[in-house]
Amino acid sequence: MERPSPEVAADVPAAWTRPVVVVPVFAVLALVGGQLPSFSVAANGYVLVLGGAMVWLGLSGRVRHRPVPGRPGRGARWWLLPAVVLLTAEVVTFALGSTDEYPTLSRLADPLLAMEPVRSACYFAWLSGFWGLVRR
Amino acid sequence: MSISRLLAIAAFTLAAALVASVEWAARREGSRIPTLGDLCAGVMRYRVGRVPVGRVAVLGLWWWLGWHFFAR
Structure with missing residues (x-):
């Protein structure tokens, strides 16, 4: 059988990187992650292993990257607007102690993340975002 | 409240x-x-010599966010 040239082979994404594989895998990983309560050793280990694997994939070049867009122009300044609002709110509430009166974002999220379905959904979003960054 | x-x-x-x-x-x-994804891609292109500083920073930030919300 004729072997494909290296150029052609490099253009074909690996089968395991296709959505039909990645989405169910992330769903299972998110369901497991949703069962692990905050501050537990298991939760720490799980997020460190998953994140470590993603960072390794992102830096090792084993996943084909999307085409690189042009360098962001002046229009990118619009992103400063939400960034400044978010950072200001986070810094002020953190400086004031991150209490019920002055909650940081993570303090507001804690009661929601205590619910397993919400926690699993957020885990799935985190993994999907990670995958998007790995492929950039 | x-x-x-x-x-x-x-x-x-x-x-x-x-x-x-x-x-x-x-x-x-x-x-x-630029979309948020394109902005991230632009930041991730930043290198110092052969070190992909932008890529390490963005992936590291996302990793830390997951740890902060799900584990700590």
Whole structure:
């Protein structure tokens, strides 16, 4: 059988990187992650292993990257607007102690993340975002 | 609910609404605003010598966010 040239082979994404594989895998990983309560050793280990694997994939070049867009122009300044609002709110509430009166974002999220379905959904979003960054 | 708590929630909601608005504007035909994904890709291209500093920083930040919300 004729072997494909290296150029052609490099253009074909690996089968395991296709959505039909990645989405169910992330769903299972998110369901497991949703069962692990905050501050537990298991939760720490799980997020460190998953994140470590993603960072390794992102830096090792084993996943084909999307085409690189042009360098962001002046229009990118619009992103400063939400960034400044978010950072200001986070810094002020953190400086004031991150209490019920002055909650940081993570303090507001804690009661929601205590619910397993919400926690699993957020885990799935985190993994999907990670995958998007790995492929950039 | 105290006023200060309400203000904090309003500020975070405003930030989320602004993210959605800028992303929406970026996706319009002919927009000069990059999408959030394209902005991340631009930051991730930053290198110092052979070290992909931008890539390490963005992936590291996302990793830390997951740890902060799900584990700590």
